[in-house]
Amino acid sequence: MNRSDHIRVVVLMGGPDEEHEVSLASGTAVAEALSSVEGIEVDARVIRTVDADELAGMDADVVFPVLHGPWGEGGGIQSELERAGVAFVGSGSQAAAIAMDKIRTKEIAAGLDVPTPVWQVLEPGTRRTLSAPAVLKPPAQGSSIDLCICRTEPQLDEDRARLHRSYDRLLAETCVTGRELTVGVVGDQVLPIIEIVPAHGVYDYEAKYDRDDTEYRLDPELDDDIAERCRTNALTLGRHLGCRDLYRVDFILENRVPWMLEINTMPGFTGHSLLPMAARADGRSMPQLCHDLITMAASRALPSR
Structure with missing residues (x-):
């Protein structure tokens, strides 16, 4: 870090992937939240792609890449940030690339005895x-x-x-059918489980972002052993992949088995997004959540920055 009492944060949003619009909504929410925190200077930028030289020229203490999709959260921007030597929120390039690959994630989960559909x-x-x-x-x-x-x-x-x-x-x-559950993790803390109840049976893109008829049940009624399996399997998978700062693991509960579907290393920050919702239920406001993530990333900053 180059300032002891002031942090300059560059929030990146947009990106080249199909989730460009979702990223804009998430990035705007993160920038607004951080702008309310004393001691943080926010520079919000809409991008397509950037390279290491461009990132190094942004004069950031920390970059918060609020990007979704294969390049934005699958190792592309993370590789450039690592080349630039800039501290950033989220998983490193290797973990991000593996987590974005649902096939590789399922292979690893199976090897860890984390149930995942055939x-x-x-x-x-x-x-x-x-x-x-x-x-x-x-x-x-x-x-x-x-x-x-x-x-x-x-x-x-x-x-x-x-x-x-x-x-x-x-x-x-x-196709496994049952209750849709998600487990968010911030740092080493597992957030409250959320059950997702879509109005029309499928939690698709429209249900996630466009409609307001999806029901979210915080700390849903679950047998203690099932809830513990969800939490343990989320932590086990995330740690094995090398995920850091934040991630979310999605499950379908069928016949008392929580089947792991996928892991997300840069969950959304929109008004419908699950990780901020779980953090809020745990007493962590959006500004506090974003500040905590910035603090984690800043702790990895090179002394010369």
Whole structure:
């Protein structure tokens, strides 16, 4: 750090990925929250991409990359920040890249005995062995972008052919049904569990960001052993991947088994977003949450900065 009583924070938002608009909403909320904290100077910037030289020229003590999608949270911006030698909020490039890859994350989870739905990787020409009902999704997208729930074999084949026009690799999973649960982690602290109850059965992009009819149940009624498994599995997976500062792990509870779906290393900060909601329920306001994250990142700053 180069100032003892003043921190200059550059908040990056936007990015080149499909979640550009979500990132703008999240980044704006983070910038507003940090602007209310004494001793923090906020420079909010809308970007497409930036390289290490550009980042080094921003004169930031800490960068908060509130970016979503393959480049924004999958190792792209993180690699550039590491090259620039700038302290930043969130996981490093290696952990971010692995967590963004749903296939690799599931392989690691299975090796840790964290239950995850049976899956198959589909490339053009791969003989499908997974039967409907199944879920098809790109392995490196967020916010349920291009996620398809396929109830029948013809639908599965049709949606696969359509998605292959945009993606070479697809993740096909056995469709598990049950209660949707999410566990947020800030630092080493597990936040209260949230149950997500979408009004129309599927927690898709519209339910996450566009509609106000989704119900969120904080600290839902769960048997103690199930709640503890969710918390333990979230921490185990995050620590094994090397995640830091913040992340969120999503589960489906079916037949008393919390099935891990994915991990998110830069959760949203919009009005509908789950990690700030859980932090608020735990007594941490949005300004306090963002300040805590900045403090974690600042502790890793090089002495010369």
